[in-house]
Amino acid sequence: MKGITTGQIKMNIAVLSGKGGTGKTMVSVNLARIAVPSVYVDCDVEEPNGHLYFKPEDVVCEEVSVLVPKSDPDKCNGCRECVRFCRFNALVFSLDRLTVFNDMCHSCGGCSVICPQEAITEYPRTIGHLELGRSGDVYVRTGIMNIGEVAGSPIISRLLDVNTSPKKGITFIDCPPGSSCMVMESIKDADFCLLVTEPTIFGTHNLKMVVELVTEFDKPFGVILNKTVEGEADPSEEYCLENHIPIIGRIPFDRELSNLSSEAKIASEESVRFENLFQSILDNISEMV
C-alpha cells in the first residue's frame, strides 16, 4: 500500500482545526515532506510558520494589493452619495473633502461606480506579499499579511490562485485558526479536509465547529488526534467515536517530536519513527479518497 497514490494524483488537502496550536502546521509540513512531489500552501497569513520549517530556496516575492478609492477634489461637488453608499463606513466627507479610511474599505468599488461626478478612481494599496519557493521537491507558498492590516482574505485568494504547482501531486493547504470566512476561502478548493485536534475540551469544542463548517461545504473529512496521552481521557476521541467521524491518525504527545517541532525541524526527516507515523497517516488518507 505504501505511498501508492503519492505523486500519481493531483489533489488538495486542507488542514484545519478551529483552535490554534493543535498542530496544523506540524502535520502539514510533515505530510508535504513525505508526499513529494507536493505543494505546501500556508494560508495562515497573519502568523505564517510553515516556511520556518521548510526554509525554501529560490524564493520569488509577489506583492498583494487591494484597490482603494481616491477622490479628485476638482471633480467632487460634495454631494456625499459615496458616503451614503459605503456600508463599511470607510468614507467621510468633512472640511470640503473626502477622506478614505483604507482599513475599513472592502474594495467593493461601489463608490467609484455610483459617484455622479465620476470623481472617484481606485488605486492599488499593498497589504502583504507572497513568497513562492522550493524546498527539495516541495513547492512552498506562503502568504504574509503586513503588520497593522486588518483583512488577510485577499492574500489567501491570491495565494490559492498562483499556479506554480507540479502537474501531479498533493497540495497541502495549512489553514488559519477559527471557522471564519478566511478558513472558508482556504478550504474552497479542497478535495479532503484533515481536522487536527487535541485532547482538551477546548480542542473538542472547536473541532465541533470545523466539523460543522466542512459538513456545510460537503467536504469529505477525517480527524487526527494530536498530543494524545496513553491512559488519559480524550474528549475529542469520544466526540469522534460518538459521531462516527473517521479517525485517520493518532500522534501521541512526545517530547522528541515536540522538541523537533519547536526548533522548526521536520520530524519525518529527522527520524524513521516519525517518518513511519506520518506515512501511515498519509496511507490512511489515500485509502479514504
Add this chain to the structure above:
Amino acid sequence: MMKQLLILSGKGGTGKTTVAGAMTHLFRAMACADCDVDAPNLHLIFGNTGKEQRKDYYGLPKAHIDEAICTMCGLCSEMCRFDAIKVGYTTRVDSHACEGCGLCEAICPQDAIEMRPVVAGDLRLYTDLEKGVFSTAQLRIGNGTSGLLVTEVKKQMIGAAEGAELAIIDGPPGIGCPVIASISGVDMVLIVAEPSISGLSDMERILDTARGLKAFSAVCVNKADLNPRLTDNIVTRCREREVPYLGEIPYDPEVVRVVNRGLTLAYSECPAGVAVREIFERVAELLYEGVVE
C-alpha cells in the same frame, strides 16, 4: 474607571484562555470577556456562570434577489468584486461570499435586489452578583465581520459591569481585525508566548501590532521547559525590545486535567498553577504600579 487587561498570543494554542481564566479568578475581576468570537472557549472553564442573556448579532445585510423581477441580465454578477453572484438557471447569491457592500442593489436596472439583515452570530451575557459579568459571543461559521462582533462583546461587558474595577479579556489569535478591535481601549496586553521558532516569530508580529497601536505589552512564556534555549531567546528579545518579561509556566500534564474538569489554574497546586500565581503578582504590580519589582 475600569482597567482592562487583555491576553493575546499571536500564535494560537499557547495558553491564552488558560491564563485568562486563572487571571480572572486571581484578580477577582468582576468583568470578563472572551473576544475569540471565532472559536470561543473561556466559557468552558467558568462552570456555573449565572443568568444568561442571548441576543442575535447582525452583521451587514446581504443581497437578496427577487427572482420574479430579475431578468437575468447579469450586470450584478459582472460588477460584484466578491464573486458572490452566479447566473445560471436563476441568479443566485452566495451568502458566504457576499460581503454586503450593496453595489448590486444600487445598480440593478430592475430594482430586483434588496439587502436583507442576516444573523451572523450571537452575543451572550452572563451576570452573577457574586462573580461579576462575563461577556462572550459566537460567530456563525463562515462569517467575516468578527472585528465588529469583538467590539460588541467589549461594549456589552462594559455596559453591564458598572462599577467593576478590572476587566480580563481573552483575545483572539492572529494579528488582524479581531485582534486590533480587541486591543482598542485596554490598559495592558499580556502576551503568552511559546518557546518555539514559530512562537518566537509570532510573538514578534503581535508585539509589533500592539506597538503600532501604542498598547502597553508584557510577555510570559508557557510550556517554557519544552525548549529552554528558545525560552532564553524570548527573554533576550523582550529585553532588547524593552518589553517587561513576567516569567514562565512549565509544561505540566496536570493543566489538561484541570481544564478538562472545567476549572481554571487559579487555585491549583500543580507546578503550572504555582507559576501562574507568580505571574499574576507581577501583572498586578505592572497594572497598578507600572513597574515590576
